Structure formats: structure tokens, C-alpha cells
Amino acid sequence: VRDRVRPFPDFPVPGVLFRDISPLLKDPAAFGTLIDLLEDHLRVSHPKIDFIAGLDSRGFLIGPPLAQRLGIGFVLIRKKGKLPGPTESISYALEYGTAELEIQSDAVEAGQKVVIVDDLLATGGTMYAACELVKRLKAEVLECLVIIELKLLKGSEKLKSIPFYSLLQYD
Secondary structure (H helix, E strand, O other), X not given: OHHHOEEEEOOOOOOOEXXXXXXXXXXXXXXXXXXXXXXXXXXXXXXXXXXXXXXXOOHHHHHHHHHHHHOOEEEXXXXXXXXXXXXXXXXXXXXXXXXXXXXXXXOOOOOOEEEEEEEEEOOXXXXXXXXXXXXXXXXXXXXXXXXXXXXXXXXXXHOOOOOEEEEEEEX
């Protein structure tokens, strides 16, 4: 899996080393191995999960196949204005400005157990906002799970007491 993550220096801005998962998605064996590893981790760590919630948009790539393997449903956490019907929304800080995430108000019910997935954890702001949305619906966030963690940005510290798992870590 690590061999299929491609570094791109100076993207999207000079000084940033972007970790691209496109080669991982193109390789069916590597992608299958990724889902196997994440499934194994969740089966051992959380025997009872009700839903996988995926973050817009790369969480949508790993969340559904993982949920299918576990025999559970998948719910969307999207950028504001992309979901129909009643929603809960949250605004959060970005490096330059703010953004908003939404979840449908009936996506999960009180007491249900949810794992939130995305491709990468950097500063942790988006993942933290997603956790707050799920908690507003009175569901329990069992864990935040990502393929890649950028350790230097210390995003997992922002998640505080929420369990966190990353398959690959980079300094």
C-alpha cells in the first residue's frame, strides 16, 4: 500500500509535499489490500459498528467498500449545500478562512456507533468537525480512521479523546 502512495513536491503550493493516493486507487490488488487491512483493524478494534461515515470526497472512495465488507451502511458527510433534506451543519476554521460540513439529520440515530473515514489527516480540523456533527445527532464516534497521517501537523491532537487510527504515517 505504501508503495502506491506517490509524493508530489510543491503541490498545491510551494513547500508542500502532497501524498497522492491515485496510484493506490488504480491498482486493484493494492486497493484490495488496503480495504483488507482497514477491515481487519476494525473487526479487531470495534466488534459492533453501525455505520461508516465518509468525508467528502476521498472518504467516499474507501468508506463504501469498507462498509460493505463489514455488512453495515455508509453515510455521507459533505461540503455545505450538497445534501438534500434537513441537515446539521458545522463551520470550522481552515488555514485561510472557514469551511462548512453537513450531514443529513436522519443519517444516524442516537446511540448508534460510527467510524469516520477519510484518506488523510493533516491539521485535523475537518475530521474534528465531522466528529462534532455525528455527536450532534447523539451517535457515538468509535474511531476516526485514515489511510495517511501527516505526523508533523499534529492533527490527531485536535481529536482529543476520540480514538484515531492511521495505516501510514509520514513526518
